[in-house]
Amino acid sequence: MIRVLIVDDEKIVRKGMISFMPWEEFGMSVVGEASNGEKALEFLETNKVDLLITDLSMPVMSGIELMGEVSKKFPHIQIVVLTLHQDFEYVQQALRVGAIDYIAKTELEKEQFEDVLSRIVSLMDQKDSLKRNLISEEKVEEANELVVLYSLNLQRDEAKLEPTLLKRAFEADIGIWYWTDILEKEKVSVLEGLSKMDPTLEYALISFQDLKGMDRKSILQLIRGYQKSGLFYDFDPSLPFQVVQSEDVLVKKDKREAKQDLIKMKEKWLSGEWIYDDTVFARMCYELKSMRMPPIRLTRFFYSLTDEWNRLYSRILPEPIIIEDFLSSWFHFEKWLRDTREIIKVINTKTPFSDEIHDSIMKAVTLAQQMIDQPLTAGEIARKVNMSSSYFSQCFKEIVGQTYTDYLREIRIERAKEYLRNSSKTIQWISEKVGYNDEKYFSRLFREHVGVLPSEYRKIVP
Structure with a gap:
């Protein structure tokens, strides 16, 4: 509640303001009145006041003199002056001394009460905020x-x-x-x-x-x-x-994660080892936290990973794995990781393969991503993950939901789209980067799966 003291040598003005203005509607209460500056100072010595509304032309002590004393002894009190229209120069002086506003006595009509008090409260808030900032500046440095x-x-x-x-x-x-x-x-x-x-x-x-x-x-x-x-x-x-x-x-x-670190980190999270080994999972969480990526970058990083996880388990997932747009802390993020790990563990039990086989297929997926510019056949990938070619093909299709050849073609087309959207590299350069040395073959394949040639796709995407 804003405590108000009204000072004016005309009793009818004081009583009129106290009786007719809607103080309470604006969080105000008139705690006192005085007929001149000296009586006002006596009141202030023993009572708490937040706002002083004072006339300028008064006997014994003028409003300007009262303002000077109040500013010295009670600097927290804000001041509004009462005046007549002909006192304009006097008002200007009062504003320079520190008044936040003035009320022309001709304004004191019922239909203007709300406007007057609303304006005063707003100005008080502004002045109070400024004072607090100045006080804050002094105290912070100490x-x-x-x-x-x-x-x-x-x-x-x-x-x-x-x-x-x-x-x-x-x-x-x-x-x-x-x-x-x-x-x-x-x-x-x-x-x-x-x-x-x-x-x-x-x-x-x-x-x-x-x-x-x-x-x-x-x-x-x-x-x-x-x-x-x-x-x-x-x-x-x-x-x-x-x-x-x-x-x-x-x-x-000042710590910044290097691009190479992010690539290596993504490779680890695309492998399946962390899903089945508690020690590996704990170590990877520790390494990830140590990088201290900005939260928004961390979220984006795992957006791309959830896309891969969803593609990998699309056939057996009851619903897609999602990451929230906003996670307030690492505590909540790590809980999301643990929950996601449990979801993947559960869905993996729906296939007739061991954890080791799941881990090998995940490694194959990671290799396909890493070596996307190389013509790796299913047999070559199978040897790299220590599986026979036929058994690898069977397991890959059962777990991923599509053949290795179809999966490889899909990720190559998606990578090509990224290059087309985000670079001005030639079609030949992009073709080679996604594992196709023949630009014409790549363009024909791209059109079969996307519906337009690479050059046309680049023009239509934003």
């Missing part, structure tokens, strides 16, 4: 510790906090609030408040240490940058409050 509250549910409208949980907090960005001098009991209060909220809404309370020598801009970049990547990997719902060293965040921020 802080040795910064306690930051992150929302992990930014894509949900429900991800809102009760104002009581954010007392004395500053907002750094959407879904990020921080305290420069939070007390231990306040931390406990915030954590208790969060625990009572909807359990599907997740928040992380992080204490950043070792901030000495960092200016406000660097600190805000740190906590915003941590939200984009570090928070995803560090969040643990069993640890509602965590301590993070700022130096560690900065080091991790």
Whole structure:
């Protein structure tokens, strides 16, 4: 509630404003009135006030003089001036001294009350926000510790906090609030408040240490940058409050995964070894997490893998394996991986082959992807995975749902489409890159399966 003090030497003006303006509708309450500046200061000494509405022309102490005293002694109080139209120059002076707005007494008619109060509340919010930012800038640069509250549910409208949980907090960005001098009991209060909220809404309370020598801009970049990547990997719902060293965040921020690392990682996840061996699965999860890919890149990376898994198991999957567009943390992502692993394990039991055979077929699929530019026959691939040619062909068709030849042709056409969409390379170059040395044969094959020649496909795709 905004507490208001009205100061005017005309009693009828004071009583009229108190009685007729819809204060409560705008979260306001008139807590006092005074007939001049001196009485107003006496009232302020013993009462809490947020907004002072004062006339400019008063005996004993003018409105301008009152504003000067209030600005010195009660800087948190915001001021609106009352005036007549002929006092325009006086109003300009009042605005320069610090008033946020003025009310012309001729405006005080019933149909304008709502407009006046609405305007004042809006201006108070703007001024209060500016003050908080200035205070924040001073305190951030002096802080040795910064306690930051992150929302992990930014894509949900429900991800809102009760104002009581954010007392004395500053907002750094959407879904990020921080305290420069939070007390231990306040931390406990915030954590208790969060625990009572909807359990599907997740928040992380992080204490950043070792901030000495960092200016406000660097600190805000740190906590915003941590939200984009570090928070995803560090969040643990069993640890509602965590301590993070700022130096560690900065080091991790500079780490970038190499393209070659991604290729090798994709090869591993396309093999079947991780499905049946717990140790291999744990090691691969650790390696993947250590790369600390930005969450959006990690999601895209596994989009392509789920496409391959779905193609591989399309015949026996009850429904396609999907990855959500938004996963709030590594904790949830790893759970998705474990669930996916169990799904594949279950569907593999529907075929009459051992885990070793499934693993060999998955290795064959990986080799086909890796050596797509080479003319590998089914017999050559069978030898590479230590299987006889006939048994390999039988197992491949049973597990994958199509012959090795059909599968190889399909992935080659799909790779050619990627080259046509994303490069300006010649048709001959693309043909060779997908395992066909004869450009004419490749073009004819492409048209049979896509419906248009490669050159025409390049023109019609976006």
